[in-house]
Amino acid sequence: MPIKRGEKEDNGKGSLEQMVSIEDAQLLRKIKRSGINAIELNDTLKALKKQKPNSTKDYSIGGEECSFIYMTDSHIGNKHYDPKLNDFAAKMADELDVDFIAHGGDIADGWYQNRPASIFEQYAVGYDNQKRECVKEISKFNKPIYFITGNHTRNSFFRGAGVEIGDELEASLKDNGIEAHFLGNAHGNIKVGKTNIQLIHPDGGSSYAISYKSQKIIESLESGKKPNILLIGHFHKSEYLFYRNVHAFQGGTLCGQTDFMKNKGLAAHMGFWHIHFQAKKNGQIDTITPTFFPKYT
Helix, strand or coil, rough: CCCCCCCCCCCCCCCHHCCEHHHHHHHHHHHHCCCHHHHHHHHHHHHHCCCCCCCCCCCECCCCCEHHHHHCCCCCEEECCCHHHHHHHHHHHHHHCEEEEEECCCCCCCCCCHHHHHHHCCCCCCHHHHHHHHHHHHHHCCCCCCEEECCEEEEHHEEEECCHHHHHHHHHHHHCCCEEEEEEEEEEEEEECCEEEEEECCCCCCCCCCCHHHHHHHHHCCCCCCCCEEECCCCCCCEEECCEEEEEEECCCCEEECHHHHHCCCCEEEEEEEEEEEEECCEEEEEEEEEECCCCC
């Protein structure tokens, strides 16, 4: 008689398979044939538990007028990261008395195993060293920070070892007395009253026209679900674009041009934004004043 889905398999051998469903028994056979031992399987399960899906969190901070610093792609741990530019951003955050700091990802440099030579461009190698440096540098800010992680840590530390630096960085910053909010892997939202500020850190390379990527991203947004302000990381470019009623910013970078970027012919627009806006009751932007603080090299 064929075994129905969910029934117990009885092969008369008194094995463990008698105590499990036919689906579980088939899975056990596959594991046995694979040659994975119990220790390896247990380690794999632990790593899987640490992984999290690409998530987005919302944080509401109230008010219809807001001032904030937007910075991104610090790449702390890379020799081209500029700590003086980070210090200047922290100084301006205090002088301008901003409400918060928004960071668009790649706070840490990570390490791509398919680019092994990149390790020679790092002054902090490995997850623990880079996390420690990130805590030191971000702790220079006296304002709350809302951040996403980005592809450099997501594609190396997260996918390679199942460790999400965002959770641990948030916890360590809070231990240092810094109000920190990890918003997600590649997307996150900050609500200021009814105004939605969205942080994104897409994948993919830059384009010849600086505005091309921003335009394509905005065109992909569904009507009725567009943010009021879109903060874009990853491309290391500085840009302000108003399109489809979305105020979009590419945030520049705090990291100079690496050898990888030189070989690809990619420029690094070093600097950060100060953004001040007033919103209507429904959250739409009434006025916005963007100021870019560039580093000239």
